[in-house]
Amino acid sequence: MSSPIRLSHTHGIGIVAVTIAAGILFAQPPRQARLESPIVSDDGRITFRVRAPQARSIVLNAPWAGEVEALTKNEDGVWSLTVGPVPPAIYSYTFQMDGVRILDPHNTAVKHWSGGNASLVEVPSATPLAYDLRNVPHGSLHVHYYASESGGNSRRLFVYTPPGYEENADQHYPVLYLLHGSGDNDSTWSEVGKANLILDNLIADGKAVPMLVVMPNGHPIPWSRGRRGLRSGNTEAFHDDLLGAAIPLVESLYRARTDRRQRAIAGLSMGGGQSLHCGMRSLDRFAWVGAFSAGAPDPADDPVAKDFLADAERANAELELLWIAIGRDDFLLQRNEVYTAALDSAGIVHMYKVTDGGHSWPVWRDYLAEFALLLFRD
Amino acid sequence: MSSPIRLSHTHGIGIVAVTIAAGILFAQPPRQARLESPIVSDDGRITFRVRAPQARSIVLNAPWAGEVEALTKNEDGVWSLTVGPVPPAIYSYTFQMDGVRILDPHNTAVKHWSGGNASLVEVPSATPLAYDLRNVPHGSLHVHYYASESGGNSRRLFVYTPPGYEENADQHYPVLYLLHGSGDNDSTWSEVGKANLILDNLIADGKAVPMLVVMPNGHPIPWSRGRRGLRSGNTEAFHDDLLGAAIPLVESLYRARTDRRQRAIAGLSMGGGQSLHCGMRSLDRFAWVGAFSAGAPDPADDPVAKDFLADAERANAELELLWIAIGRDDFLLQRNEVYTAALDSAGIVHMYKVTDGGHSWPVWRDYLAEFALLLFRD
Numbered sequence: 001m002s003s004p005i006r007l008s009h010t011h012g013i014g015i016v017a018v019t020i021a022a023g024i025l026f027a028q029p030p031r032q033a034r035l036e037s038p039i040v041s042d043d044g045r046i047t048f049r050v051r052a053p054q055a056r057s058i059v060l061n062a063p064w065a066g067e068v069e070a071l072t073k074n075e076d077g078v079w080s081l082t083v084g085p086v087p088p089a090i091y092s093y094t095f096q097m098d099g100v101r102i103l104d105p106h107n108t109a110v111k112h113w114s115g116g117n118a119s120l121v122e123v124p125s126a127t128p129l130a131y132d133l134r135n136v137p138h139g140s141l142h143v144h145y146y147a148s149e150s151g152g153n154s155r156r157l158f159v160y161t162p163p164g165y166e167e168n169a170d171q172h173y174p175v176l177y178l179l180h181g182s183g184d185n186d187s188t189w190s191e192v193g194k195a196n197l198i199l200d201n202l203i204a205d206g207k208a209v210p211m212l213v214v215m216p217n218g219h220p221i222p223w224s225r226g227r228r229g230l231r232s233g234n235t236e237a238f239h240d241d242l243l244g245a246a247i248p249l250v251e252s253l254y255r256a257r258t259d260r261r262q263r264a265i266a267g268l269s270m271g272g273g274q275s276l277h278c279g280m281r282s283l284d285r286f287a288w289v290g291a292f293s294a295g296a297p298d299p300a301d302d303p304v305a306k307d308f309l310a311d312a313e314r315a316n317a318e319l320e321l322l323w324i325a326i327g328r329d330d331f332l333l334q335r336n337e338v339y340t341a342a343l344d345s346a347g348i349v350h351m352y353k354v355t356d357g358g359h360s361w362p363v364w365r366d367y368l369a370e371f372a373l374l375l376f377r378d
Numbered sequence: 379m380s381s382p383i384r385l386s387h388t389h390g391i392g393i394v395a396v397t398i399a400a401g402i403l404f405a406q407p408p409r410q411a412r413l414e415s416p417i418v419s420d421d422g423r424i425t426f427r428v429r430a431p432q433a434r435s436i437v438l439n440a441p442w443a444g445e446v447e448a449l450t451k452n453e454d455g456v457w458s459l460t461v462g463p464v465p466p467a468i469y470s471y472t473f474q475m476d477g478v479r480i481l482d483p484h485n486t487a488v489k490h491w492s493g494g495n496a497s498l499v500e501v502p503s504a505t506p507l508a509y510d511l512r513n514v515p516h517g518s519l520h521v522h523y524y525a526s527e528s529g530g531n532s533r534r535l536f537v538y539t540p541p542g543y544e545e546n547a548d549q550h551y552p553v554l555y556l557l558h559g560s561g562d563n564d565s566t567w568s569e570v571g572k573a574n575l576i577l578d579n580l581i582a583d584g585k586a587v588p589m590l591v592v593m594p595n596g597h598p599i600p601w602s603r604g605r606r607g608l609r610s611g612n613t614e615a616f617h618d619d620l621l622g623a624a625i626p627l628v629e630s631l632y633r634a635r636t637d638r639r640q641r642a643i644a645g646l647s648m649g650g651g652q653s654l655h656c657g658m659r660s661l662d663r664f665a666w667v668g669a670f671s672a673g674a675p676d677p678a679d680d681p682v683a684k685d686f687l688a689d690a691e692r693a694n695a696e697l698e699l700l701w702i703a704i705g706r707d708d709f710l711l712q713r714n715e716v717y718t719a720a721l722d723s724a725g726i727v728h729m730y731k732v733t734d735g736g737h738s739w740p741v742w743r744d745y746l747a748e749f750a751l752l753l754f755r756d
Contacts, residue, residue, distance in 0.1 A: 034603055054476040056432070098432040102480045108495050110488055117486050135530050138523035145516035152513050166631055225412055253544055 035078065037106040038121045044085035046121055048093075050105060053077025055097050062093035063358070071095075088125035089362040090194075092118035111192050111361075114183035114223050128201070130369035131194035136204035137163030141196055143186075144253065148220070148245040155220070157246055158186050159254060160196045160213035162203055172255045174376040175212045177242065177286075178368070179267025179274050186217040192361055198369050209376040211264075212256055216246050218271055235277050242278060243285065261320060264375050266290025268364045269332070273297060276339075279322070280308035280315075287320040288375050292367040293327060293359050296335045299342035309346040321374055322350035325367050327357035413456065415484040416499045422463035424499055426471075428483060431455025433475050440471035441736070449473075466503035467740040468572075470496035489570050489739070492561035492601050506579070508747035509572035514582035515541030519574055521564075522631070526598065526623040533598070535624055536564050537632065538574045538591040540581055550633045552754040553590045555620065555664075556746070557645025557652050564595040570739055576747050587754040589642075590634055594624050596649050613655050620656060621663065639698060642753050644668025646742045647710070651675065654717075657700070658686035658693075665698040666753055670745040671705060671737050674713045677720035687724040699752055700728035703745050705735035 037049040050058055050071065058071040058079045064086060071079035092111045094101050103110060104119040111118045128134055139162045147153040162173065178195060180188045189195040195213060202208035220237040250256055257263075265286045267275040272294025279289030281304045297305040308315060315322075322343070326336040333354070340352045357363040415427040428436055428449065436449040436457045442464060449457035470489045473480050481488060482497040489496045506512055517540045525531040540551065556573060558566045567573040573591060580586035598615040628634055635641075643664045645653040650672020657667030659682045675683040686693060693700075700721070704714040711732070718730045735741040 050478070052476070052478045054434070055478065097478065097480075098430070098476070100428070100430045100433065100475065100480075100483055102475075102478075102483055103495075105478055105480055108490060108492060110490065110495060112486060112488065114486060117481075117488060133532055135532070138531065140523075141521040143519040143521075145518075153516065154511055154513070 035106045037104060040121065040123050044087065044123050045082055046084050046086065046123065047080060047082045048095075048104070049078055049080045050095065050097070051076075051078050052097065052105075055079065057096075057098055059096040060093060061096060061101065062091065064089075064091050064360070064362075065093070084123075086123055088123045088129055090120055090122045090131070090365075092120055092361065094118050112188070114185075115225070130201060131197050131365050132201065133197055134201055134204070136200055138200050139163050139165065139196055139203075141190055144249065146245055146249045148241045155241065155245065156186050156217055157249070158190055158215040159250060160190070160199060160215070161254065162199065162210040162212070164210065165212075165255075172257045173210060173212045174262035175214060175250065175254075175256045175264070176288075176372070176375060177214045177216065177247075177263070177265040177275075177278075179216065179218050179265070179271030181267075181269035181271050182218075183223055184271075185219070186215050189215045193365055193368065195368060198365060199372060202369065202372055208372045211372075211376060212250070212254055214246070214250050216242060218267070218274055235274055238274050239278050239281060243282060247285075260285055260318075261287045262376065264288035264290070264321075266292065266323075266368075266371055267294070268292040268367075269359065270295050277304055279319075280304050283308075283314065283318045287318060289319065289322050290367075290371045291324045291336075292364050292371075293330050293332055294324065294336065295332060296324075296339035298335075299339055305339070305342070309342055309348065312347045315346075315348045319349070322348070323371055323374065324350060325353040325355055325370075327359065327363050328354050329356075329358035330363075331359060413484045415482060418499065418501055422465065422501050423460055424462050424464065424469075424501065425458060425460045426473075426482070427456055427458045428473065428475070429454075429456050430475065430483075433457065435474075435476060437474040438471060439474060439479070440469065442467075442469050442738070442740075443471070462501075464501055466501045466507055468498055468500045468509070468743075470498055470739065472496050490566070492563075493603070508579060509575050509743050510579065511575055512579055512582070514578055516578050517541050517543065517574055517581075519568055522627065524623055524627045526619050533619065533623065534564050534595055535627070536568055536593040537628060538568070538577060538593070539632065540577065540588040540590070542588065543590075543633075550635045551588060551590045552640035553592060553628065553632075553634045553642070554666075554750070554753060555592045555594065555625075555641070555643040555653075557594065557596050557643070557649025559645075559647030559649055560596075561601055562649075563597070564593050567591075567593045571743055571746065573746060576743060577750060580747065580750055586750045589750075589754060590628070590632055592624070592628050594620060596645070596652055613652055616652050617656050617659060621660060625663075638663055638696075639665045640754060642666035642668070642699075644670065644701075644746075644749055645672070646670040646745075647737065648673050655682055657697075658682050661686075661692065661696045665696065667697065667700050668745075668749045669702045669714075670742050670749070671708050671710055672702065672714065673710060674702075674717035676713075677717055683717070683720070687720055687726065690725045693724075693726045697727070700726070701749055701752065702728060703731040703733055703748075705737065705741050706732050707734075707736035708741075709737060 035049055035051045039047045060069050060081055065083040069081055071081040073079045107119045109120040111120050139160050142159040145154055145156050148155040178189050203210050218238055220241050221231040221234040263286050265275045265278055272291040276291050279286045299305045326333050343350050413427055413429045417425045438447050438459055443461040447459055449459040451457045485497045487498040489498050517538050520537040523532055523534050526533040556567050581588050596616055598619045599609040599612040641664050643653045643656055650669040653667055654669050657664050677683045704711050721728050
């Protein structure tokens with residue numbers, strides 16, 4: 001077998017070095033006692049700690065915790081800070097250590113994002129939260145690769161099948177197409193957003209209709225760092241991939257209802273913009289549209305929006321629901337205000353909510369939990 | 379809707395702070411130009427860079443790169459180091475910055491491990507590697523929760539179905555149960571090990587029999603930091619969960635062949651120990667057993683091993699394959715030497731390979747690619 005790892009030619013030293021290194025790989029870092037961090041107290045306070053005797057400053061980056069706050073060092077070289085109390089949620093944070101943005105060295109829970117990862121801390125609740133892993137029947141997740149004009153045969157999407165899907169072999173299900181934001185990928189809604197657990201809980205509580213949830217990849221044109229990753233042509237390419245490849249795939253593999261009134265589309269941020277684009281442009285395919293903190297289109301400039309706004313009668317006849325929500329502290333608030341004002345002027349029926357919060361996952365988990373309740377109801 | 383994020387009561391300052399913070403959350407860190415790192419050259423050299431003007435020392439933790447090496451700082455405050463050339467593989471690494479173990483601040487590719495995450499760098503090859511995402515038919519991955527005595531109803535496992543599984547609706551498939559190491563979880567073999575892509579490629583090349591691959595969670599007793607996470611009773615609990623719950627689940631959901639000669643079990647490290655335990659203990663269930671860098675049992679002390687070794691005639695009659703591999707630089711080498719010596723003494727037929735390498739993922743990806751070729755052959 002080919003040798004995957006090249007060793008030092010100084011054989012004896014090499015053996016010792018690699019053996020020690022293998023010990024490092026297997027179990028513990030050298031001689032650094034583990035520190036538990038962060039610690040969440042019952043009243044919702046969070047204590048962050050970093051063992052860093054040589055550091056000169058460590059600052060917490062966590063907007064939800066208030067203003068940016070500095071940790072203070074004790075005589076053992078351990079820096080700490082307590083924040084809160086904060087409401088139960090899953091929060092992301094990083095540290096600035098001597099000017100370098102780092103994840104929490106003592107915490108393995110990580111939120112992946114192309115623009116930069118973050119550490120995660122969960123503040124639990126005595127009462128069940130929308131996304132908790134509860135002792136209820138759970139659905140399954142499925143990951144499929146497929147061929148698409150824009151991606152060879154390696155475009156990927158996730159599908160959530162609700163509890164009972166395998167057993168109810170004759171039952172067909174409505175479908176929610178749920179889109180992520182810029183820099184996320186097809187795994188993000190389940191991994192970070194906990195969409196599957198949110199649906200498990202709503203279904204178990206009888207609050208949501210059992211449905212399939214399809215989570216495609218919103219970057220047929222690969223994300224890149226400039227312009228927040230929103231590459232020209234990506235929205236159109238996504239629309240074509242969704243209708244031309246992803247939906248046919250789902251409908252070939254799963255017992256999905258194919259009537260437009262059994263098909264919903266929603267998304268966050270860039271995904272919200274894509275949902276609006278696809279919903280407005282392909283009214284014949286989607287009857288339920290959700291926009292979570294969306295990159296809403298400019299109604300005076302976007303051709304798809306203009307066409308949509310020009311035919312309110314059709315929109316009102318075809319749409320079961322157009323649901324738009326944005327946090328009052330979200331930098332995209334104004335774009336949503338402008339877009340919904342245009343809906344108002346055109347006489348297009350919709351629900352518009354300005355909520356607490358900003359552009360973050362706690363808000364999007366809540367929006368999904370709220371939006372899903374409304375879907376596929378007579 | 380309940381308010382998920384509590385804002386500062388100093389409203390004006392709060393709005394500004396959160397808006398800026400939302401900007402941070404959405405796109406970029408404050409005023410820190412992005413640095414591309416690491417950079418891999420065509421000849422297999424890797425250049426690591428860290429922008430850290432205030433740091434006093436940064437050291438690379440990467441055993442595969444040779445001895446532990448220090449980065450050097452330039453006048454712009456950017457630290458760098460070039461290593462290699464190294465052979466094509468996916469490598470993990472961290473930095474020690476002023477004594478604190480950190481991930482690479484400029485690299486979002488992360489290997490999750492309960493004992494501590496690491497950053498990942500991939501050195502590609504001009505010729506296809508076992509785990510490359512190639513333009514071949516891809517199988518699907520499925521994630522299921524199930525009820526088990528040891529886990530409420532929230533034990534989880536992954537299942538890989540090979541390309542063609544959905545289309546060949548009458549075909550039944552052999553099954554490989556593939557186990558992870560201590561501190562990993564049921565997602566690790568696919569996410570880090572790229573097991574699904576390895577199988578896609580072998581199947582496309584006609585080198586492996588199309589098979590299901592089941593990747594269960596090896597910690598029915600949750601991992602904890604002491605004793606390398608290997609909790610007393612975990613192996614036995616895993617065996618019971620596998621046979622009592624996981625295998626029945628798989629066989630109820632998938633067109634799996636149920637004859638013991640169509641069922642294989644293999645794993646790495648702790649999972650290798652579990653594979654040997656389950657294989658030796660339940661010869662009536664598994665005919666193909668693989669141990670990759672295994673925590674092999676002590677043949678003089680482990681009751682299951684002693685029983686197995688005492689009946690070589692049965693072992694040789696029942697086992698199609700007992701395959702054991704370990705790197706010559708692996709700290710578990712001696713345990714494997716002792717175990718295989720006992721197999722030799724007992725006259726139990728097996729394949730034993732001591733390879734280049736140590737206790738690391740490049741080795742395990744190679745072992746899977748090699749072992750899978752041998753399975754389910756007449």
